[in-house]
Amino acid sequence: MSDISTVIYQTPTGAGGFRRERFRQRNPCRMSQLHLVVMLLLATASAFPQFTHFSTFSLADEPQGSNSKCTPENGVTSCVCDTSDSSLLPKKFEATISADRPKLRLLCEAQMTCTPVELNKSMVCPADTKDLNQCKLTSEGEGTACIPMKNLLSGDNGKVQWTTEEAKSVSKPYIVLNVPPENLPFSNKQFTVGCLNNSIAQCHVTVTIQARKTVMQERKVMCAYGKDSNNSKQHQTITLTPSQNSFTLVCGADGDVLPTDYNSHYCPVTETPTDAQASCSGNYESIFPAYNSNWWKPSEPKSFTFEVPADQFPEKDATISLGCRQKPSGDVNGHKTVSDVAETSVCNVDVTIGGTGAASTSPPSAAPGDANVCFRATAVAAALASLNQWL
Numbered sequence: 001m002s003d004i005s006t007v008i009y010q011t012p013t014g015a016g017g018f019r020r021e022r023f024r025q026r027n028p029c030r031m032s033q034l035h036l037v038v039m040l041l042l043a044t045a046s047a048f049p050q051f052t053h054f055s056t057f058s059l060a061d062e063p064q065g066s067n068s069k070c071t072p073e074n075g076v077t078s079c080v081c082d083t084s085d086s087s088l089l090p091k092k093f094e095a096t097i098s099a100d101r102p103k104l105r106l107l108c109e110a111q112m113t114c115t116p117v118e119l120n121k122s123m124v125c126p127a128d129t130k131d132l133n134q135c136k137l138t139s140e141g142e143g144t145a146c147i148p149m150k151n152l153l154s155g156d157n158g159k160v161q162w163t164t165e166e167a168k169s170v171s172k173p174y175i176v177l178n179v180p181p182e183n184l185p186f187s188n189k190q191f192t193v194g195c196l197n198n199s200i201a202q203c204h205v206t207v208t209i210q211a212r213k214t215v216m217q218e219r220k221v222m223c224a225y226g227k228d229s230n231n232s233k234q235h236q237t238i239t240l241t242p243s244q245n246s247f248t249l250v251c252g253a254d255g256d257v258l259p260t261d262y263n264s265h266y267c268p269v270t271e272t273p274t275d276a277q278a279s280c281s282g283n284y285e286s287i288f289p290a291y292n293s294n295w296w297k298p299s300e301p302k303s304f305t306f307e308v309p310a311d312q313f314p315e316k317d318a319t320i321s322l323g324c325r326q327k328p329s330g331d332v333n334g335h336k337t338v339s340d341v342a343e344t345s346v347c348n349v350d351v352t353i354g355g356t357g358a359a360s361t362s363p364p365s366a367a368p369g370d371a372n373v374c375f376r377a378t379a380v381a382a383a384l385a386s387l388n389q390w391l
Contacts, residue, residue, distance in 0.1 A: 003098055014131050029263060031183065056352040058216075061191070066085050066091060067080075067082035067084055067085055067349065068080060068081045068082045068085045068091045068093075068203050069093070069201075070093040070095045070205060072095075072096070072101060075100065075101050075102065075103060076101065076103040076104075076105060077095040077096060077097070077101060077103070077104050077105070077176050078105045078174070079093060079095055079104070079105065079106045079107070079110050079203070079205050080107045080109065081106075081107065081109060081112060081194070081202050081203035082109055082193035083109050083110045083111070083112060083197065083202070085202070090132070090194065090200075090201040090202055090203055090204040091202070091203045091204065092204045092205075092206070092207070092251045093203065093204070093205045093206070094206050094207075094208070095205055095206070095207045095208070096207070096208050096209075096210060097116045097177070097179050097184075097207060097208070097209045097210065098184070098209075098210035099181050099210070099212065102178055102179050102180065102181070103176065103177070103178045103179075104176070104177045104178075104207060105165065105174040105175070105176050105387070106174065106175045106176075106193060106195075106205065107167055107172065107173075107174050107175070107201070107346075108168070108172070108175075108195035108196075108202075109170060109172065110197075111170075111197070112192075112195045112197045112202055113195065113196050114128055114134045114148045114193065114195060114196075115133070115135060115193065115194050115195065115196050115201070116132075116136070116137070116193070116319065118137045119162045119175055119193070120161075120162060121137075122140060122148060122149045122150070122160070122161040122162060122362070123137065123146035123147065123148055123149070124146060124147060124149055124152075124191035124192065124193055124207075125144060125146060125191060125193060125194075126145075126147055126191065126192065127190035127191055127192055127206060127233045128221050129144050129232075130144075130168055131144075131201065132192070132194045132201040132204060132253060133196060133199050133200065133201055133228060134197065135192075141358045144328075147191065149161065149177075149191075152185060152189040152191060152209060153179065153183045153184070153185055153189075153209070154182075154183055154184065154185050154186055155182050155183050157183040157363040160178070160179055160180070160183055161177075162175055162176065162177050163175075163176050163177075163178075164176065171232070179209065180289055181212065183212065184209065184210070184212040184254070185209055185211055185212070185225065185254075186211055186212065186222070186223065186224040186225060186229075186252050186254050187209070187211050187224065187225040187254040187255075187326050187344065188208055188209065188210055188211050188225075188226050188344070189209045189210070190206060190207065190208050191206075191207050191209075192204065192205065192206050192207065193205050193207065195233040199258075208226070210226050211225055211226025211229050211319060212224045212226070212229065213226075213228070213229050213230075214229050214230050214236060214347045216236055216238070219238065219246065219247045219248065220247070220248040220250060221236050221238070221247070221248070221250060221347070221349050222250050222252075223249070223250060223252060223255055223323075223324040223347030225254060225255060225324075225325070225326035225344045225345060225346075225347065226343075226345065227343045227344060227345055228345070228346065229344075229345055229347070230346060230347050230348065231344070232273065232274075232275060232337055232345065232348070233273050234273065235273055235321070235348040235349060236347070236348065236349045236350070237349070237350045237351075237352070238349065238350075238351055238352070239351075239352040240306075240308055240313075240351060240352070240353050240354060241242075241313070241354040242310040242311075242313050242354075242356070242380075243310075245307055245308045245309070245313075245334075246305060246306060246307035246308070247305070247306060247349075247351065248284075248303060248304065248305040248306075249303070249305075249306070249322060249323075249324065249349060249355075250302070250303045250304075250324075251302035251303070251304070251324035251347075252301055252302055252324075253301040253302060254301075254326055254327060254329055255302055255325060255326055255327065255347070256302070256324065256325055256326075256336045257302065257304055257321070257322070257323075257324055258275075258276035258277060258278055258280075258322060258323040258324060258325055258346070259276065259277060259278055259279055259280040260278050260279070261279075262296065262304060262322055263293040263295075263296040264293065265279075265280050265281060265282055265283065265284075265323060266280060266282040266284065266320035266321060267280035267282060267320070267321040267322065267323070268280070268281075268282055268319075268320075268321065269319040269320065269321045273348070273350075275323065275325075275346040275348060276321055276323030276325075276348050280321075282320060284320075286301075287314055287318040287320070287353060288308070288312055288314065290312055291312075295307055295308060295309075306351075308353070313353065313354065313356050314353060314355055314356070315355050315356055315357060316355040317352060317353065317354060317355040318352075318353040318355070319350060319351065319352050319353070320350075320351050320353070321348060321349065321350050321351070322349050322351070323346055323347050323348040323349060324346070325344070325346045325347070325349045326344045
């Protein structure tokens with residue numbers, strides 16, 4: 001509805017007729033409505049100044065660009081939180097620690113502080129932390145408890161901790177975490193760190209520690225479950241013989257064995273490699289007539305050793321396939337630390353059972369001495385036959 005209306009008046013003319021004239025005037029109802037809206041807005045602004053501030057900030061003060069960022073380069077991911085990026089909501093970033101990029105640097109500029117404050121104790125916030133200001137050494141009320149870095153790593157990782165490193169452009173140092181390849185986890189792990197400005201989260205960095213690759217060490221397959229930990233087209237391989245008659249499959253605390261009834265069935269080895277499945281139809285009795293399930297010996301954490309008695313190997317070569325896959329979920333102290341299963345891969349092992357060779361059915365060959373005797377006897381017989389022809 002317009003606040004301007006048109007009115008037509010008829011005015012008399014000197015000839016006894018009428019003349020129509022148009023006049024434009026403001027619509028009083030429309031003007032009253034506008035005045036009412038303005039008055040309501042002013043009253044609301046007076047009663048709730050915090051909302052007025054929020055509206056003004058959102059429309060006028062939101063920065064067009066951001067100087068805060070995480071930059072990966074030359075084996076390092078550097079995250080910088082800039083105080084000029086004032087905002088009601090924290091800037092959110094993602095960073096990765098991997099074999100190719102083992103180092104993470106965090107710089108909280110000016111008066112900002114790193115969180116959790118227990119970084120110097122090798123603590124971090126869980127990946128699902130919503131408010132970094134509530135991430136404490138221990139859970140208090142609605143706060144979130146920190147988790148030790150050692151819970152996210154493998155091997156002897158006691159020396160993996162946060163340190164400091166000089167930053168060239170500012171006076172404050174970087175807070176640095178460096179994870180050696182031997183301490184990378186067997187499945188992707190996640191945690192969160194960030195920067196606080198007067199107890200308000202300014203930057204929120206979710207860090208993913210990429211899993212190591214699956215490796216074989218001394219006839220022991222150490223399974224890992226990162227997206228790039230395994231090559232689905234090129235399985236791990238091992239051969240069993242009477243002299244080397246065992247191997248160990250290590251699924252670890254993060255994994256489950258495939259097939260689930262591994263000591264009763266195995267998966268077939270196909271021409272085109274495929275992942276091991278939870279259920280497979282191969283029967284060990286088809287290879288080992290005297291098979292016994294106690295040839296498999298489980299141990300913790302999720303380790304399985306297969307040992308074939310030296311006198312039970314088949315005459316012909318045979319193959320079996322087994323594997324491990326990551327558990328559907330994982331947590332530390334009730335908080336998510338493992339990435340989605342969609343980002344994982346299956347650890348596969350193809351095992352060749354060396355055959356002893358079939359028993360020979362051909363007649364035994366003559367010894368060299370026997371051959372000489374036969375040759376001489378044949379020669380004598382031939383000479384006698386020739387002599388008889390002359391007689």
